[in-house]
Amino acid sequence: MRGEKGVSRRRMMQVVxxxxxxxxxxxxxxxxSCKATADxxxxxxxxxxxxxxxxxxxxxxxxxxxxxxxxxxxxNYDVIALDQKQPEGTMTFVDYLARVVNxxxxxxxxxxxxxxxxxLKQIGGLYGVQPRFIVALWGIxxxxxxxQGDYRxxxxxxxxxxxxxxxxxxxxELLNALEILQHHDVSAxxxxxxxxxxxxxxxxxxxxxxxxxxxxxxxxxRDIWNSTADVFGSIANYLAGNDWxxxxxxxxxxxLPAQLDSNLVSLDIEKSLxxxxxxxxxxxxxxxLPVVHKLxxxxxxxxxxxxxxxxxxxxxxxxxxxNRSTYFATAVGTLADKIExx
Numbered sequence: 001m002r003g004e005k006g007v008s009r010r011r012m013m014q015v016v017x018x019x020x021x022x023x024x025x026x027x028x029x030x031x032x033s034c035k036a037t038a039d040x041x042x043x044x045x046x047x048x049x050x051x052x053x054x055x056x057x058x059x060x061x062x063x064x065x066x067x068x069x070x071x072x073x074x075x076n077y078d079v080i081a082l083d084q085k086q087p088e089g090t091m092t093f094v095d096y097l098a099r100v101v102n103x104x105x106x107x108x109x110x111x112x113x114x115x116x117x118x119x120l121k122q123i124g125g126l127y128g129v130q131p132r133f134i135v136a137l138w139g140i141x142x143x144x145x146x147x148q149g150d151y152r153x154x155x156x157x158x159x160x161x162x163x164x165x166x167x168x169x170x171x172x173e174l175l176n177a178l179e180i181l182q183h184h185d186v187s188a189x190x191x192x193x194x195x196x197x198x199x200x201x202x203x204x205x206x207x208x209x210x211x212x213x214x215x216x217x218x219x220x221x222r223d224i225w226n227s228t229a230d231v232f233g234s235i236a237n238y239l240a241g242n243d244w245x246x247x248x249x250x251x252x253x254x255x256l257p258a259q260l261d262s263n264l265v266s267l268d269i270e271k272s273l274x275x276x277x278x279x280x281x282x283x284x285x286x287x288x289l290p291v292v293h294k295l296x297x298x299x300x301x302x303x304x305x306x307x308x309x310x311x312x313x314x315x316x317x318x319x320x321x322x323n324r325s326t327y328f329a330t331a332v333g334t335l336a337d338k339i340e341x342x
Contacts, residue, residue: 023327093302127236136336176206200224249311250333
């Protein structure tokens, strides 16, 4: 996984936009940042693609699948511009949360939660994941499926792999994408996603798709682009596969005492709620922590030394495996709570 701080700021901008496709609007402003590609020999791109084809063919991907996958694929400068544009991260967590977990997203989440309650209950029970978290992840990743991204995944991944900054990672994801096409779950033309190759309504990278995508509606395809059941099942399967505990929530906002060792703010440190209570932590409303619950918790502060603080449990760390960003994980938990309150 990528480093937390780098991902949190960059991923923050994706989420605020409402999904990967919204970043396309930035391309006109960022093409000038592609100067770094000036030394890249783009004329060799097709030769490089042939090497990928040969490797994929050796893994069992058919010539017909490869022809379809690479038809019209070209080096995409927009993708490189977006990859090179690193947002400065000037938005505080409080501002970020207000934009990501806004009233409209909460209202839509509550309505969709009610609309799909039968399906959500079925899938949540099957995988041991509370439905509100399925809906919250769906909402933050793609604005409930409305913004999935409109980049051709094969072209985006090929561009990023050839550019070379993270060549090994993106080449593996490209080969994974070709394997998905070989399974005929989706056509190359319909395999769309973000500029970074994250796909569908749950924004899975191809490797996550191969591990966790499921055919929940029983039509023989794992369709995270169009099937609500498959989207819900895939999200739940991902969480279940990363040690989700249905008997616990994600965490809670807390008030800190005036003097607290800043070294205790770490996901690597776990203490019982009783121990945190003795250190002076209180609920956000000033009440006593519910120490009757035998939970271990870590203390996180998305903005490090300022802003709100949270005691978080094991499920929070499961969300962090989805995206190693405290901004993202806290937003998912907050949205899930607000959906349940509706």
